[in-house]
Amino acid sequence: MGKCLIFCAADFDGLAEEIQKDDYILAADGGLVHVEGLGLTPHGILGDFDSLGYVPQGSAVFPVEKDDTDAMLAVRKGLEKGYKEFLLYGSLDGPRLDHTVANFQTLQYLCDHGAYGYLIGKDTVVTVVKNGTLRFPATAEGIVSVFCMGCAARGVTLEGLQYPLVGGTLTAGFPLGVSNHFIGQEAVISVTEGSLLVLFDRKNGLPVRG
Numbered sequence: 001m002g003k004c005l006i007f008c009a010a011d012f013d014g015l016a017e018e019i020q021k022d023d024y025i026l027a028a029d030g031g032l033v034h035v036e037g038l039g040l041t042p043h044g045i046l047g048d049f050d051s052l053g054y055v056p057q058g059s060a061v062f063p064v065e066k067d068d069t070d071a072m073l074a075v076r077k078g079l080e081k082g083y084k085e086f087l088l089y090g091s092l093d094g095p096r097l098d099h100t101v102a103n104f105q106t107l108q109y110l111c112d113h114g115a116y117g118y119l120i121g122k123d124t125v126v127t128v129v130k131n132g133t134l135r136f137p138a139t140a141e142g143i144v145s146v147f148c149m150g151c152a153a154r155g156v157t158l159e160g161l162q163y164p165l166v167g168g169t170l171t172a173g174f175p176l177g178v179s180n181h182f183i184g185q186e187a188v189i190s191v192t193e194g195s196l197l198v199l200f201d202r203k204n205g206l207p208v209r210g
Contacts (some may be wrong), residue, residue, distance in 0.1 A: 003085045004078035007031030007042070008071050008103075009051040010094025013122040018200065024083055028070040031090050046073050055108040056192040069102050075110060075117070084115045092121030104128075106203035108149050108195055118206060124158065124164070126199050134198060136160075140187060142201035146170070146177030146196065155192025157175060170196070 002022035019025070019040070027035045029047030046060040047070035056063055063072060064078025071091060074124060078086055091103045103119055104126065110117045111130035119126040127134070128149055136144075144161065148170040159163040162181040169175055177196075184206075189207075200207075 016148035064111035085119035125128040130195040136187040140182040153194035160187035
């Protein structure tokens with residue numbers, strides 16, 4: 001099975017990787033503009049369409065007053081279809097900070113439902129890892145920041161980075177993991193109990209999970 005690609009309404013700066021024939025493409029509200037700009041036809045269009053300003057033919061229309069963001073609606077749809085890996089474009093560089101934070105929580109929602117995802121921004125990628133590991137190659141460069149998602153993340157290990165940590169605990173009350181650096185070694189970020197929000201430079205590609 002391929003990946004679920006969700007296009008949201010915030011700024012979009014191109015694809016992080018080539019689209020494969022078995023990928024599932026969803027346009028969330030104004031994200032349809034990005035899909036059409038790529039010359040693609042989405043498998044589904046959904047949202048309340050307050051960003052797009054009109055309702056495209058064949059769309060799944062939801063009320064503006066709802067519990068789910070448009071991105072969350074698309075994530076739910078992808079999970080219903082059985083997808084486990086999600087790339088969310090137009091989800092990080094928008095004018096609404098509250099929607100960015102909501103998208104961080106959407107990444108946690110994916111992990112809580114047996115999947116995982118990435119917010120793909122112009123310069124930055126954000127993901128959540130729960131009770132697991134991310135591995136970056138020795139060619140990775142720049143800054144990587146690691147934050148606790150939830151009250152506490154335990155058994156946190158950071159290897160191959162400028163500031164290592166072995167079996168530590170990160171909490172929501174202190175940003176210990178901010179502004180770490182890749183140092184030309186394979187880097188490993190892992191957590192045994194809880195979840196980590198991880199931000200890194202887009203130029204490094206996507207890490208290996210395991």
